[in-house]
Amino acid sequence: xxxxxxxxxxxxxxxxxxxxxxxxxxxxxxxxxxxxxxxxxxxxxxxxxxxxxxxxxxxxxxxxxxxxxxxxxxxxxxxxxxxxxxxxxxxxxxxxxxxxxxxxxxxxxxxxxxxxxxxxxxxxxxxxxxxxxxxxxxxxxxxxxxxxxxxxxxxxxxxxxxxxxxxxxxxxxxxxxxxxxxxxxxxxxxxxxxxxxxxxxxxxxxxxxxxxxxxxxxxx
Ligand code: GS8
Numbered sequence: 558x559x560x561x562x563x564x565x566x567x568x569x570x571x572x573x574x575x576x577x578x579x580x581x582x583x584x585x586x587x588x589x590x591x592x593x594x595x596x597x598x599x600x601x602x603x604x605x606x607x608x609x610x611x612x613x614x615x616x617x618x619x620x621x622x623x624x625x626x627x628x629x630x631x632x633x634x635x636x637x638x639x640x641x642x643x644x645x646x647x648x649x650x651x652x653x654x655x656x657x658x659x660x661x662x663x664x665x666x667x668x669x670x671x672x673x674x675x676x677x678x679x680x681x682x683x684x685x686x687x688x689x690x691x692x693x694x695x696x697x698x699x700x701x702x703x704x705x706x707x708x709x710x711x712x713x714x715x716x717x718x719x720x721x722x723x724x725x726x727x728x729x730x731x732x733x734x735x736x737x738x739x740x741x742x743x744x745x746x747x748x749x750x751x752x753x754x755x756x757x758x759x760x761x762x763x764x765x766x767x768x769x770x771x772x773x774x775x776x777x
Contacts, residue, residue, distance in 0.1 A: 659725030
């Protein structure tokens with residue numbers, strides 16, 4: 558039975574999972590969730606994710622939420638297929654540990670800094686609100702400091718966990734894709750190693766397939 562993803566391609570967290578599925582060369586079914594009518598806050602969906610958020614993965618009788626947990630599961634279950642995103646085929650515990658470190662850094666440092674900028678810039682106007690400049694200013698300052706660490710790290714290795722592409726890099730794609738459409742894209746572009754890394758990972762065919770549908774915020 559094919560994997561089933563509940564979500565929408567424009568959503569960052571859904572896109573994270575879809576990118577992983579493409580990297581692994583897996584077939585899947587995408588079941589759209591109608592956020593505008595609050596489908597994700599109603600009983601059938603809440604039985605899949607009690608927090609009422611997308612994405613959700615169904616694999617037979619297993620139901621998972623949290624995009625990073627889903628990519629982890631997929632990368633482990635299909636370790637022999639497609640890109641080895643967790644370095645499981647080799648026996649190098651150090652490489653696997655470094656993937657673990659940078660998966661955590663994305664979740665604990667990068668994401669908390671970048672998310673408020675994206676939310677204020679793209680989502681506030683959608684809800685009829687003016688973006689809160691103070692939140693954006695604080696986010697930009699925080700994100701700049703995180704990116705300084707990334708610049709240093711990416712001077713040492715081509716990718717975050719080492720000289721190999723991994724789930725750690727993949728997890729950054731969807732939020733950064735939208736960030737690059739904001740007026741603060743220079744935070745990435747002005748750091749040469751971060752920019753080279755971004756150009757490299759965002760041009761992978763798996764993400765190209767997903768990013769085509771990530772049109773949120775595009776001028777009509
Ligand atoms: C966050 C899910 C999330 O924020 C994950 O899966 O990684 N930590 C979780 N989902 C958003 C869409 S992300 O673009 C969502 O469902 N928003 C609607 C809502 O919260 O009501």
